[in-house]
Amino acid sequence: MRCLARGGTRSRPPHGWRAMKITVGHTGLVAPSQHSIPSFRLHRPVTPTEALRAVASEDDGAVYAMGTTDLIAQMREGLRPSAVVSLRGVRGLRRIDRDGDTLVIGAGVSHYEGGGHPLVAASLPSLADAWGQIANVRIRFRATIGGNIMARRPRYEMSTILDALEAELCFMTTNAQESLRADEVWKEKPGPGALLTTVRVPRISELQFRYDRSNRPLIWIATAMRHTPTAMRVRCAVGSEHRTPAASVLEFKPQDIGPTDLESMAHDAASRLPRETGETTASDMYRRRITAVHLRRTLGAFLAGSQHE
Amino acid sequence: MSDEIEVCFRLNGEQLTLCASTNEILSSLLRDRLGCTSVKISCERGVCGSCTCLVDGLPVASCSVFAFDVEGTTVETVEGLYIDGNLSPVQQAFIECSGFQCGYCTPGMIMLATALLRECAQPDEDTIRSWIDSNICRCTGYQMILESVAGARDLTLAEGANP
Numbered sequence: 001m002r003c004l005a006r007g008g009t010r011s012r013p014p015h016g017w018r019a020m021k022i023t024v025g026h027t028g029l030v031a032p033s034q035h036s037i038p039s040f041r042l043h044r045p046v047t048p049t050e051a052l053r054a055v056a057s058e059d060d061g062a063v064y065a066m067g068t069t070d071l072i073a074q075m076r077e078g079l080r081p082s083a084v085v086s087l088r089g090v091r092g093l094r095r096i097d098r099d100g101d102t103l104v105i106g107a108g109v110s111h112y113e114g115g116g117h118p119l120v121a122a123s124l125p126s127l128a129d130a131w132g133q134i135a136n137v138r139i140r141f142r143a144t145i146g147g148n149i150m151a152r153r154p155r156y157e158m159s160t161i162l163d164a165l166e167a168e169l170c171f172m173t174t175n176a177q178e179s180l181r182a183d184e185v186w187k188e189k190p191g192p193g194a195l196l197t198t199v200r201v202p203r204i205s206e207l208q209f210r211y212d213r214s215n216r217p218l219i220w221i222a223t224a225m226r227h228t229p230t231a232m233r234v235r236c237a238v239g240s241e242h243r244t245p246a247a248s249v250l251e252f253k254p255q256d257i258g259p260t261d262l263e264s265m266a267h268d269a270a271s272r273l274p275r276e277t278g279e280t281t282a283s284d285m286y287r288r289r290i291t292a293v294h295l296r297r298t299l300g301a302f303l304a305g306s307q308h309e
Numbered sequence: 310m311s312d313e314i315e316v317c318f319r320l321n322g323e324q325l326t327l328c329a330s331t332n333e334i335l336s337s338l339l340r341d342r343l344g345c346t347s348v349k350i351s352c353e354r355g356v357c358g359s360c361t362c363l364v365d366g367l368p369v370a371s372c373s374v375f376a377f378d379v380e381g382t383t384v385e386t387v388e389g390l391y392i393d394g395n396l397s398p399v400q401q402a403f404i405e406c407s408g409f410q411c412g413y414c415t416p417g418m419i420m421l422a423t424a425l426l427r428e429c430a431q432p433d434e435d436t437i438r439s440w441i442d443s444n445i446c447r448c449t450g451y452q453m454i455l456e457s458v459a460g461a462r463d464l465t466l467a468e469g470a471n472p
Binding site for chain 1: 312314331334354355358361367373442443
């Protein structure tokens with residue numbers, strides 16, 4: 001097999017897709033393409049337990065696959081799993097239902113299914129509206145809520161939305177079940193092999209929710225307000241292209257708030273966002289300013305509405 | 310290490326059974342092995358939509374789908390729209406409204422429009438825009454494409470034809 005020589009007389013390189021594999025593997029001169037997708041073993045379980053067993057049998061070399069919109073991109077970027085566990089045939093991952101006052105969403109629900117589902121719209125219309133705006137129509141048909149979360153790409157939006165809603169992410173492992181907050185998946189939790197099965201939005205009747213993605217890719221902001229018996233609790237989550245989502249929390253009693261207090265409350269909440277939200281597209285100061293403006297308007301709208309959604 | 314796997318699916322009305330490698334991508338299968346060269350490979354990231362085909366009636370980026378994932382499905386490409394010497398209403402409208410220049414994005418746009426008109430027989434301009442927003446065109450500035458889709462809608466309604 002001949003390869004490109006380093007200087008001197010250049011020998012004829014191999015051609016076609018074989019050349020792609022060689023050059024990707026050894027020189028980095030050619031961008032990874034579909035011809036450089038690595039080989040892998042394929043598992044196609046039909047239950048979550050079978051899926052966990054399949055992953056366990058591969059000694060940490062396996063990945064889960066559902067919509068594959070992000071997985072194939074990752075494989076082109078260098079991910080080389082020994083096995084792929086396709087979840088498309090696994091029962092129970094595409095459910096959407098209510099468990100009392102909790103909205104339960106299967107990890108395999110596509111953005112198209114979720115954004116258009118009557119139960120999501122009935123439970124929290126603004127969540128259905130936000131979900132239906134993610135990506136574009138073509139991607140929404142294929143990409144899933146679980147994939148969006150577990151891809152762990154800061155520019156993907158569901159983590160920001162679910163962080164604001166204080167959603168619970170429910171995982172199965174070979175030993176137990178584990179629940180995490182949306183922000184915890186950025187801390188490399190849970191461990192490898194855990195299977196995200198459902199997303200639960202608790203106490204949904206308490207919620208008002210707003211999502212603003214008009215400033216993408218600079219910033220997007222999800223704000224949820226919970227009406228509790230004693231106070232209002234507002235959680236504002238901020239996403240950006242290159243930084244993991246950050247959140248800030250307010251608690252107050254509506255009767256204690258005057259019309260001029262919203263500005264200072266919003267400014268205070270935005271100022272508590274971490275300095276690390278800054279990046280090349282916008283400084284942390286600019287990002288906090290946008291957040292403060294959005295939050296002031298949203299608080300005003302929430303309080304003026306004074307009705308749960 | 311690559312396993313071969315049998316994949317049975319329907320392509321443009323024809324039932325197929327073939328062996329595919331587990332790491333084979335749908336766009337490669339369609340283009341390189343099945344001759345559906347209307348499927349164009351461009352970004353390989355599922356962003357541009359030039360590889361758009363329909364899987365069970367839904368538009369997908371075939372560059373971001375494994376071949377094994379179409380097991381038991383119906384796959385459609387532009388090659389399947391031309392039936393018995395007749396262009397589909399969408400193809401006809403793209404010609405009449407000059408909905409292309411270089412033509413590279415056109416098969417993807419046509420499949421996207423076909424899926425739209427099957428989903429919604431009378432899409433308004435905003436709906437057409439939101440769907441066509443899924444795919445990229447570097448030539449036309451999109452206006453002629455939007456007019457083509459609207460023209461296909463009107464043609465489909467007028468003739469009572471299937472898109």
